[in-house]
Amino acid sequence: MLAQHIVNGLVQGALYALVAVGLSLVYGVLEVVNFAHGELYMLGAFGLYLLFTWAHLPYPLAVILTVLAMMAAGLGLARAAIVPHLRRPFEATVLATLAASIILQNGARVAFSATPRQANPPLEDVVVQAMDVAVTGQRLLALAAALLAFAALQLFIRRTRAGKAMRAAAQNKDACRMVGIDVGHVAARTMMLGAGLCGLAGAVVAPLYDIFPGIGTTAVFKSFAVVIMGGLGNVPGAMAAAGILGVGESLAGGYISTTAKDAFSFILMILVLLVRPEGLFGRRVRV
Amino acid sequence: MSAAAQGQRAWLVAAVVAALILPLFVRSNYLLHILVMTEIYVVLALSLNLVLGYAGLLSLAPPAFFGIGAYTSALLALRLGWPFWAGLAAAGGAGLLFAAAIGVPSLRLSRHSFVIVTLSFTLLAQLAATNWTDLTRGAMGLPGIPPAAIGLPGLGRLVLTGKTAWYYLMLAVVLAALGAFAALVRSRLGRAIVAVREDEVLARAVGIDAARVKFLAFALSGLLGGVAGSCYAHYISFIDPSLFDFYYTENLLIMVILGGAGTVWGVVAGAAIFNVVPELLRIHPELRAFLYGIVLLAAISAAPGGLAGWVRARRAARAAEPSRA
């Protein structure tokens, strides 16, 4: 029983990490909290639903197309709400991304209605069992996708020029401008990357649950908790925090109640903030 | 009193008189309803204005205080038979207490963490209202909240039903809130709040206890939010967890930001315009929210000071001196 809860928690943690990593990345590089982050996840989910469940494209293709579509959406969001305000006081980007979130969530409500939909991904009925512990196939797929994504992200950030530009921007934007790195481009690329990760999360994680326009709010709630606990701007910290959150929630849900499970993320976030405002893993921006 | 101040006072008197006689010209119950909702929104908008416009803190918690005030007042009336005024006071008190409780840990955080925590608090409040069914009946909500009643000595109780009665009741509440708000911003505390917003480092250097000042501003905004929530609960007589929805946040943000955060009359104008116009146009709530999002996005880029900011800039441009040392 305990083992099952812990495994559930770890898997869930990895999924939370996948959902949250885009938010952490964007903050780490741009110092912008993207309040439309949850809506990007929601759009990714709807994208997958339209491509796979409705248009009957093969699942892998649907996932890839969703990721690409979301990268384009990320670019659009960057142009509309982030790049214009990069040098302005931080309220501007918060309010702009908040406005974007309102536009996207209500636009989805108008377009799709609030009716929950089921995506029925291919592996949802498959159960993998090992030593008293069972995990559904779709969850394992999501876990695999998450781990692959993290590895790819690390490689991208450390090995490519674009990645290096992002790390430079994370440390000192003015210095970037002085050496000719176009911070606007870095911002756009970072948003594309973050949105793409959201798209992947929407495509592999969201189908585990019902899909409706409000799922962005829950996703962003959890992502905030993860990012705050890990330390704003600290991507590896966020992943570790996601793991802790996942296991904690699983144990709370298993041994206390479902309400405890839902409130757990907020309570844990507040506790961390009371004791260590800069997050569990420190404030130094690490991308 | 200077000519400018006399002019301002004249406008104020005219506005109050106009507000007093307005219901005489309004036939439709529906329009009266919009006016009452506008009045409730003015009080809630003042809450956000205090914390965002004056203290410079981007707090997304006012809808939480609104909902907490509404539920407090409703539960006290339904379960314990408390009269409206007592419920109103308790709602304000509840808003104040919760704001104080959240304020202590969150005000010392970075600005980004602060926004996130206040938003998360609103989401958590909604979660609590939905799941704590023993107390709040969850998604079924609380129906049948009794209307406000005034006990007049010797004349018995006057129960306030009907939109006209509510209009005047809310007008009294609004004028009281506006009066208190204006007094606050002209007081030393008000000056200290603005100083902290403008430059916290400098404010501390001249002896202002910035942490305490921000805390007071935040706590008072909780009080205002709670009062607005209580009025809403007794007016609409039914509340449910959807009170905490983001819907209120964007309405609020539009009213305060487009009206002019940091001014008093700008926010009143914003609340009036952004309540009345969409209702008159009969726009569906989701479409309205969608359009508001677009307007908000455009406003952030083009007119961050809102209506009041635009007026102020025009006035300053007209009065600009040709030479300066």
Add this chain to the structure above:
Amino acid sequence: MLEVRGITKRFLGVPALRDVSLAVHPGQIVGLIGPNGSGKTTLFDCVTGYLAADGGAVIFRGQEITGLSPHAIARRGLSRIFQQARTFPALTARENLRAAGQQHQGATLAAGLVPSPRSRRLDRALDDRAEELLATLEIPGVAATPAGTLSYGQQKLLGIAMALMPRPPMVLLDEPVAGVNPTLIESIKKVLRALNAGGTTFLVIEHNLEVVMDLCHNVFVLDSGELIAQGSPAAVQADERVLAAYFGR
């Protein structure tokens, strides 16, 4: 008046201040000089409570103020101005000065919520003092102008006025004449001398060595966080260690 005893401050293990001690006696104008990055502003920050020192103590008028918050220190009579001219930009100059002076009148924050003869009197006292200072600093016309629209020099003067609102016994000045034109420099020097004659003590960080030599009774020299010399301006000017610090080793 002010005694700094053995202040040490490290940032992430790198020492910014190493066992710095200095004393300022009542009625003095004392200079604090040193090459860029030597820790002068850091010392000010430690003295005024913006930074917590890792070691040492600060004594002001006989009482220990180490570890107090900036606003508490300000209320005890130690005012400060900043390197970059700081004002409350959206407020007029008069409102800036009101905000700066109101903490020192012994009235609570609630005063003025309900207009009363007392609060009106207090406000008038603030306005009178504000006018007096604006006249002394020769910027009388800007009272109703938003501080954010003033020129840099005027903002600097406003900053000095704000620090002087409560008639503090001592003021810490961080580069009061940096970025300011020569005529204004003379004005500021005149004002400081006049105030000093009236009893105000000053500790001044400055890069403009002419001003330092002209104004100060005593000078301390910091280099890389350490106190390397102290004495009269003439003595310090000739000190070899000081020359080495400024012009290379």
